[in-house]
Amino acid sequence: MSRGNNGQKIFLADKGRRLFLSTLGEACEQMGWIIHSYVLMSNHYHLLMETPEPNLSVGMRWFQGAYTQRFNAMFQRKGHLYQGRYKAVPVQTDPRDGGLEYFRAVSTYIYLNPFRAKLAGEGFGEPLDSYLWSSYPAYITKEKQGPHWLETSKTYRSFGLDPQNENTPRSYEHHLLRKMKFEGDPDAGRRGEFEELNAKKWYVGSEAFLKRLSEQLSQGEKGDNYRGEQRQEHTQEAAKRSLEQCLNVLDLTEEELKNLKPVDPRKQLIAWKLKTTTSVTGVWICKQIDMGHRSNLSRALKKIRETKDEDLMKLKEKVIQCTG
Numbered sequence: 343m344s345r346g347n348n349g350q351k352i353f354l355a356d357k358g359r360r361l362f363l364s365t366l367g368e369a370c371e372q373m374g375w376i377i378h379s380y381v382l383m384s385n386h387y388h389l390l391m392e393t394p395e396p397n398l399s400v401g402m403r404w405f406q407g408a409y410t411q412r413f414n415a416m417f418q419r420k421g422h423l424y425q426g427r428y429k430a431v432p433v434q435t436d437p438r439d440g441g442l443e444y445f446r447a448v449s450t451y452i453y454l455n456p457f458r459a460k461l462a463g464e465g466f467g468e469p470l471d472s473y474l475w476s477s478y479p480a481y482i483t484k485e486k487q488g489p490h491w492l493e494t495s496k497t498y499r500s501f502g503l504d505p506q507n508e509n510t511p512r513s514y515e516h517h518l519l520r521k522m523k524f525e526g527d528p529d530a531g532r533r534g535e536f537e538e539l540n541a542k543k544w545y546v547g548s549e550a551f552l553k554r555l556s557e558q559l560s561q562g563e564k565g566d567n568y569r570g571e572q573r574q575e576h577t578q579e580a581a582k583r584s585l586e587q588c589l590n591v592l593d594l595t596e597e598e599l600k601n602l603k604p605v606d607p608r609k610q611l612i613a614w615k616l617k618t619t620t621s622v623t624g625v626w627i628c629k630q631i632d633m634g635h636r637s638n639l640s641r642a643l644k645k646i647r648e649t650k651d652e653d654l655m656k657l658k659e660k661v662i663q664c665t666g
Contacts (some may be wrong), residue, residue, distance in 0.1 A: 344406065346385040353382055355416055359475050362387070362414060363489060365409045370491040372580035372620075374403040378445075378497050379452045382475040383459065388452045390433070390445075400621045402428050408505070412638055432555060434547025442500035449497050450521055453478045457522055464522035470513075482515040491618075506660040530575040538655050562603050581620040585630065588612045591661050607654050609633065610642035615666050617643055 353359045359382050366389075374397075379390040381601060385553040393401070410423040435445045457463030463470040471479040481497070482490025488494075495505035501517050503510045524644040545552055588597060592608050602609040609631060616627050617639070624639050633639050649655060 343388045347422045347425045349385055349425075350423075351384050352386070352413070353384060353475075358413060358416065361412055362409055365405060365412065367489055367491050369401055369405040372404070373397050373522075374639075375401065375491075376493050377477075377491055378493055379449045380477050380492075381452050381455045381473075383455055388455065390449055390452055398430060404619065404621050411618060412662065415659065420448075427587060432545050432547070434545075434551040436551065442496070444548075444551075445496065448546055450502065450518065452476075453518060454521065456480045466517065470522070478518070482511045485621060524561070578622055578626065581622040581626070581630075582618055584620055585612065585614060586590035588615055588661060604638040604642070607657070610646055611644045611654070611658060611661055613639055614646035614658075629665050 344352075353362065362382060365378070366380070369375060372437055374394050375390040376394065377389060378392070378500065379388075381388050406424055406428060407506050413423055414420055433448050435442055453476060454463070454469070456476065457466075457470060460466060462473040463469045471482055473479075477488050480492060481494055498505045498510055498514060501514060503513055524620060545555060585596075588611075589599060592612070594608065599612065604610075612631060613627055613633055616622060616631075627633060628636060628639055633642070646654075646658060649658070
């Protein structure tokens with residue numbers, strides 16, 4: 343999860359929320375992430391996600407950086423959007439230590455954010471699924487209506503429900519309704535078990551889970567370097583797709599781009615785009631587009647970032663809008 347800088351809003355309008363979700367979809371495509379639950383509040387968001395490859399750090403850097411850039415362009419703002427680094431809490435899902443009990447608790451906690459904020463849910467006139475900026479509505483419809491990258495089956499199973507059963511969406515809705523009612527006392531729900539999740543400093547799980555995490559840390563976890571070749575290949579393919587988009591927007595072929603001088607604004611703009619919206623290295627960018635020495639890249643980034651030239655600013659805006 344992550345909060346807005348100084349408590350400021352990170353979603354100013356519905357178009358900003360749609361921008362956030364489309365950017366999240368790109369991140370899932372690039373990084374291979376699996377999103378199980380999400381909710382977008384006014385000044386923070388929550389994601390329940392899995393990273394099959396160890397790329398959380400590099401992926402979140404791209405995701406939050408890309409959204410900030412696009413948010414600022416959309417709403418004509420400048421500066422930081424988020425309050426420092428995102429917060430990531432490992433959640434236990436191992437059947438040997440309680441199965442999906444903790445996964446279920448976190449998913450429920452996420453979906454009841456609008457309820458605790460008194461925006462929707464039991465006792466507030468509007469049902470919980472009326473809050474559209476959550477993946478919860480997609481869970482209670484027979485025909486999946488959420489984003490294509492949303493995975494619902496694990497959450498259903500955490501409640502003992504069959505993802506293939508046509509009655510499962512209704513049963514899941516009933517579970518959430520019971521949580522909100524707390525035997526006829528919604529106030530108990532708002533002050534109840536959900537706050538306990540926040541008491542954990544850096545994990546959600548059993549003592550056995552904590553012990554296993556501690557052992558991994560003490561042994562020197564490989565982190566993002568683990569399966570590095572696969573991660574690097576995935577990252578470069580994403581950058582190549584972004585490069586192709588830039589070429590289309592600027593009406594250039596790859597050969598024409600390589601023949602441009604390093605000081606050409608179009609080459610500098612593409613270099614800036616790749617560096618600020620993907621996680622490839624500067625060395626890769628210089629080699630891929632024939633940028634020459636790394637110092638040329640540094641100068642290009644500075645020029646595009648600080649430009650006041652109207653024509654270049656219009657071209658920059660075009661690249662941002664057309665490539666996302």
